[in-house]
Amino acid sequence: MIKRIATLCVAGLFLAGCEPDGLADQLARDQAREAVRPVLAQRFPGVPLEPASDCVIDNASAAEILQLARASVTGLGPEDSQLVVEIATRPETVQCLLKDGLAPFLT
Structure with missing residues (x-):
């Protein structure tokens, strides 16, 4: 738990000054995915979680990614699920999901 909090703090400190593909950005995205997956599993049953969570993260703003990364450590609230x-x-x-998330399962 302490390691996750430290990772989140480091990501938050450096995210604003890093390039989109930087280490801090990737750490925050990875943390945010942990918050996204259970919501997708509950609200969209049957959706392949890995590609779907990638689509969600790729279409989130930096502020949204930080909110979700924080929620992965502190616990998901209703506003995070929403x-x-x-x-x-x-x-x-939705376009990403159709192209990358569901396409392999439709062919």
Whole structure:
């Protein structure tokens, strides 16, 4: 638990000044995925979690990623779950899901 908090703190400190593909950005994205997966599993049963969580994270803003990364450490609240659903239902995310998330299962 302490390791996760330390990782999140480091990610938060450096995310603003890092390039989108930097180490801190990747750490925050990885933490955020941990918050996204259970919400997707509950709200969208049957959706392949790995590609779907990638689509959600790829279509989230930096502030949203930080909120979800924080929630993965402190626990998901209703507002965090709602944020995942909001991001998942954006047109860009739906397109990603159709292209990358569900396509392998439709062929």
